[in-house]
Amino acid sequence: MKKQNWPLEDVRHWLEPGPVVLISSRWQDRQNIMTLGWHTILAFSPSLVGCMISAGNASFDLIRQSGECVINLPDAAIADTVAKIGNCSGDDTEKFEAFSLTAEKSEQVSAPSIAECHGNFECRLYDDAMVDRYNFFIFEVVAARVNPRPAWPQTLHYAGDGKFRTDGEVINRQKLFTKVS
Amino acid sequence: MKKQNWPLEDVRHWLEPGPVVLISSRWQDRQNIMTLGWHTILAFSPSLVGCMISAGNASFDLIRQSGECVINLPDAAIADTVAKIGNCSGDDTEKFEAFSLTAEKSEQVSAPSIAECHGNFECRLYDDAMVDRYNFFIFEVVAARVNPRPAWPQTLHYAGDGKFRTDGEVINRQKLFTKVS
Numbered sequence: 600m601k602k603q604n605w606p607l608e609d610v611r612h613w614l615e616p617g618p619v620v621l622i623s624s625r626w627q628d629r630q631n632i633m634t635l636g637w638h639t640i641l642a643f644s645p646s647l648v649g650c651m652i653s654a655g656n657a658s659f660d661l662i663r664q665s666g667e668c669v670i671n672l673p674d675a676a677i678a679d680t681v682a683k684i685g686n687c688s689g690d691d692t693e694k695f696e697a698f699s700l701t702a703e704k705s706e707q708v709s710a711p712s713i714a715e716c717h718g719n720f721e722c723r724l725y726d727d728a729m730v731d732r733y734n735f736f737i738f739e740v741v742a743a744r745v746n747p748r749p750a751w752p753q754t755l756h757y758a759g760d761g762k763f764r765t766d767g768e769v770i771n772r773q774k775l776f777t778k779v780s
Numbered sequence: 781m782k783k784q785n786w787p788l789e790d791v792r793h794w795l796e797p798g799p800v801v802l803i804s805s806r807w808q809d810r811q812n813i814m815t816l817g818w819h820t821i822l823a824f825s826p827s828l829v830g831c832m833i834s835a836g837n838a839s840f841d842l843i844r845q846s847g848e849c850v851i852n853l854p855d856a857a858i859a860d861t862v863a864k865i866g867n868c869s870g871d872d873t874e875k876f877e878a879f880s881l882t883a884e885k886s887e888q889v890s891a892p893s894i895a896e897c898h899g900n901f902e903c904r905l906y907d908d909a910m911v912d913r914y915n916f917f918i919f920e921v922v923a924a925r926v927n928p929r930p931a932w933p934q935t936l937h938y939a940g941d942g943k944f945r946t947d948g949e950v951i952n953r954q955k956l957f958t959k960v961s
Contacts, residue, residue, distance in 0.1 A: 609940065611817075611939075611940050612939050612940050612941070613939075615798070615817045615818065615937075615938055615939060615940065616798050616817075616937035616938065616939050616945050617796070617797050617798010617799065617937055618798065636792075636796045636797075636821075637796065637820050637821050637822065638820055639818050639819055639820035639830060639832060640817075640818050640832070641818065641832050641914055641916065642832075642914070647914075649820060649830065649832075649916070651820060651821070651822050651823075651830075675951065678951050678953060679953065679956065682953040682956040682957065683956055685957075686956060686957055686958045726913075728909075728910070728913075729909070729910060732907075732909075733822055733823070733828075733830075733918070735822065735830070737914070751945065753948065755951065756796075756797035756798055756937070756947070757796055757797065758792075758793050758794075758796060758797050758950075759790065759792050759793050759796065760793070760954065760957075761952060761953050761954030761955070761956070761957040762950055762951065762952050762953070762954065763950070763951040763953065764797050764932065764947045764948065764949075764950055764951070765947075765948040765949055765951060766937070766945045766946070766947065766948050767934070767945065767946040767947050767948035768945075768946055769939075769943055769944070769945055769946075770856065770859050770936065770943065770944040770945070770946060771942060771943050772859060772860065772863040772942050772943070772944065773941065773942030773943065774942070775860065775863040775864055775867060775942070776863065776866075776867055776941075776942040777867045
């Protein structure tokens with residue numbers, strides 16, 4: 600199934616519901632993957648996403664040095680992999696290899712995309728003003744690709760203590776929406 | 781059902797999964813409620829939450845002036861109310877009254893809590909360094925109360941276009957978690 604481009608100004612459709620994501624990064628001869636639940640949409644256009652990436656992670660340096668990463672959206676089919684990636688370190692584990700994930704060439708950034716994820720959102724560092732104080736990176740999404748099916752994948756929402764919540768039904772309240780978003 | 785205190789360092793349990801929240805605020809003789817999906821946990825202790833609150837909202841001034849708000853966690857039982865609150869303005873609607881919500885006295889802040897919500901997280905403005913550029917407020921949660929039941933309420937996760945996703949099953953992967961969080 601070939602992923603299709605997704606409108607950059609509508610990345611919120613995938614990230615605003617709050618799923619755990621996998622952040623892939625590369626700098627010089629190193630690449631890594633980390634799990635992340637601490638992110639938020641900040642703007643539609645430019646398409647901005649804020650991510651709190653702790654300086655304790657091996658990914659922190661790769662992202663800070665390269666100024667790039669890919670936000671990959673996993674689904675519940677790889678819940679074990681998502682959990683395991685969050686519980687080992689890029690300092691001693693080559694995660695693509697260890698978890699049999701495919702590092703796919705990205706379009707706009709040198710950081711690899713994860714082929715097995717439902718969506719890939721390529722990011723460039725937009726503002727690092729809050730990195731020193733809060734490890735909070737503001738990224739601009741510069742390319743977005745998503746699997747055409749399923750339209751509503753089972754994503755994972757982390758609640759701490761080793762527990763994720765998956766998604767249930769879609770509640771449509773379009774008729775009550777008079778504003779744009 | 782009386783709400784119980786929730787550990788401040790574990791507010792992530794409720795907010796990290798990415799639910800839509802209702803932000804209540806008060807300044808002088810005005811109070812308001814807005815819906816918000818653009819938030820992220822930033823730290824366990826102090827218990828920090830970042831919220832992108834657009835300057836176009838009536839709530840923006842109340843929060844900026846008072847330096848306080850309450851993050852209230854609604855569940856799917858009041859999905860219509862959540863949608864409607866996001867589609868009218870505090871400039872011409874007294875929302876507690878219009879939507880028959882109870883403004884409960886908070887413990888630590890003067891902003892009211894919404895009794896009908898599953899949880900109430902009282903916040904003080906912690907850092908406004910990113911407000912001018914991104915409308916991004918960093919709050920410290922200074923009091924937290926949550927209904928004891930249900931343990932896993934049906935929260936709402938907004939995907940744009942008038943559509944919410946509710947929660948499905950809980951996936952427990954504790955056995956794969958070797959790190960603290």
